[in-house]
Structures are given as structure tokens and as C-alpha cells.
Amino acid sequence: MNVNRRSSISEGYRNIRTNIQFSGWNQNLRVIAVTSTQAGEGKSTTISNLAVAYAQEGKNVLIIDADLRHPSQHSIFNLSNRVGLSNLLADQCSYGDIVHSTVVENLSLVTAGPVPPNPTELLSSDKLPEVIAAWKECYDIILLDTAPVMAVADGLIVSSLADGAVIVILAGKVKREYIQKAKEKLEHAKASILGVVLNQKKYSKSEANQYRYYHQ
Template sequence: MRRSANNPKLIMNINRRSPISEGYRNVRTNIQFSSWKHKLQVMAVTSTQAGEGKTTTISNLAVSYAQEGKRVLLIDADLRHPSVQDIFHLTNSTGLSNILAYQCSADEVIRVTDIDHLSIITAGPIPPNPTELLSSGRLHEIVESWKGDYDIILIDTSPIMAVADGIIVASICDGVILVVQAGKVKQEYIQKSKERLEHVKAHIIGVVINKKKLNKSESNQYNYYSHRE
């Protein structure tokens, strides 16, 4: 059954002509230009700490790709504080944690919304051992199996500085986007997040600066995307 995705946070779905939506399209375009050297089919979106807007960013990015006609799978791999289900008005009784624990198949938890081409796997019940589940190798195995069914796979992760979960997920992805809330995070923490990602050889493709205060000349922009080779 399709569920309504008319959430104010999903600006890409409710107002495609807004300046904010244009910002997300700019992020998508920059990702596409950055993929000429590296195939970017599986991407993680993370942040240094909680509350920086990573889930809102990845959800709108997923909608942006779907509106382009891409077959998109959005996975909530933040097994400690999942929130994708709230944005898309989905139940979270079963999800990724069940798949990782071999309690059900992927077909049983893939959800659809009223957005064409977009499928979602919520995080599922919060497990007692999220790091162990994510590092077991099962996630990499099932993501590889989904590559033939989807053009783009986007994975929401736990913040980098909080626990090791985000690093584990990033290590199996083709690229990682770091969301940073302007004025909230110390520069040294951002640098440590970058170093942790590089330590596992994660490919950082860019940074999205969220909630940046704009002057009048920047009023048509919402996200600033910093490309990194």
C-alpha cells in the first residue's frame, strides 16, 4: 500500500519550484558531475553529530533522484535513532534490523510511497547490538544484491562522532556526503569526522552546509555544496 509523503520537511515533494528544492537539485547535479571518476550508485549521508539535518537532506535527495526517473532505494541505517519513517509517515515495526538479524527478507520490508520510483526500508526495531549487526557483513551482502534493482541506493547513518555505526556503513558505500549545520559544530569535530571516514577509505564526495544564514544575494540558495575531488 502506498503511503502519503506530504510532510513539510519533504519540500522536494510539496513545492518543486521553491528555492530550497533548487538547492537539493544543485546537490544532485554536483554529485552527478563528481561521479565521472567514481561510480556513485550507493551513497551514505551522515553528519558529525545529531540534529544537523542529515535525514531531511537524504530524504529530499532521494525524492530529487526519483523525480528524475531514477529507481531509488532509501535505507535508514541509523539503528539507534531512526527517523526516516516519520518523514514518510511509515510504520517502523519491521525494517533493516530485522533483515540484518535474518528475521525476514527484504521483500517483506520494502515500502512504497506516493512518490514514483522511490522505495524505502525503515530501520526497524532498535536492536541491542546495532554496531555488531551493521559490521557483520550482512549489510554489504544485501546492498550488493539490490544494485541490479535500483539506480541509486541512499543510506542514512548514525552521526560519525557518536558511535562507529556511521563509519561502518560509509566503508561499504561508493561515496559519502557529510551534512554540517552552520554554526553548530566545532571545526575540530568536523576535521575528526573527516579523518575517521578517510581511515576506512570512505570516499567523501562533498559537504552540505545546512541552515546557513544567507544574505540577499544568496536568497535563492538553501544548501551550499562543497565539491571535493
């Protein structure tokens, strides 16, 4: 996570934030899912830095770690994951028990909680839409960290509940056919794809940002 406003990485995420806003100029994009085709493409780092970019703009931001199988946001923000989203979805705690403040002003986090035996079942229940609707009353932007869409159905379920979805792709590591299949899966789940973040693409010094965003 980068909080230095003057760094090239922060500038890259501000550009992504702006491009997302422009790609949804005729929509009210308040809930955005960030996913990937497979593990290890940088989606969780991308979503945490994107959240910082929104928070530094003055937005009241909430990250929800909805990757119940391999959660990571608690590690990024150095917070406890003892109780989180999985507990709330299983009616084991209340809303206020799992919202954490972070070191970044205007940015809060809901950790994933303990890995449950039935993540897909929990995420596909009626509880998650209810939870998101409740938090929309309190936050300007909600960012959903989801499981990779080619691995399990979890990421598709969560992405379908968002106003739009962004796919993070690790440059040079994912076959075009695999990306196309992920796109088709999201569209079949009726997720609105906003664009793609190309992670670790090598550019010339004049194009130094680590991330690039391509909208639909």
C-alpha cells in the same frame, strides 16, 4: 520532505544532486551514504529531499535507514517501522518484507526497524554488504542514512560500504576541529568523501537556497 519542484528548497537539492554527479564524474556513484558529525544537523531531512530530487529525475531510488539507534525516515515518510533493516540483518524476515513504496513516484524506503541491542554488531556483519549488493540489482541509486560519525562506529561502517559519502554540517554549530576529526575518521574507515552539505547557512536574498554543497 519537499516535493514541490518549483520551490527554492527543491532547486537547492537539485543543485546538490548535480554537484554529487560532477564530483563523481569518473566513478559509478550508485550507493551514497549521508552522515553528519553529530545528531541534529539535518542529515535525515537532507537525504529524504535528495532522494526526491533523484526520483524526480526519473531514477529508481531506494533509501535505506541504517541509523539503527535513532531512525527517522519512517516518520518523514509516515510509514510503519515495525519491521525493517535490523530484522533483515538478524535473519528475521525477507527482503520483500521491508521495502515500502512512498508517496513519491520512483522512490522506495527500507525503514530501520526496531532498535536492536547490538546495532554495531549487526551493521558490521557480512549481511549488510550482501543486502546492498542485492538491492543494487533493482535500483539506480541507493541512499544510506547513517548514524553521526562522531557518536558511534555505526556511521563509519555504513559509509565505508558506499561508493561515496556526503557529510551534512549545521552551519555555525560545529567547531572546525570537530569537522576535521569526523573527516579523518571517515578517511581512516576508507570511506570516499564526496563533499559537504552546509545546512542552514544564512545567505543574502540573491543566494536564498538553504543548503550549499562543497566537494572535495
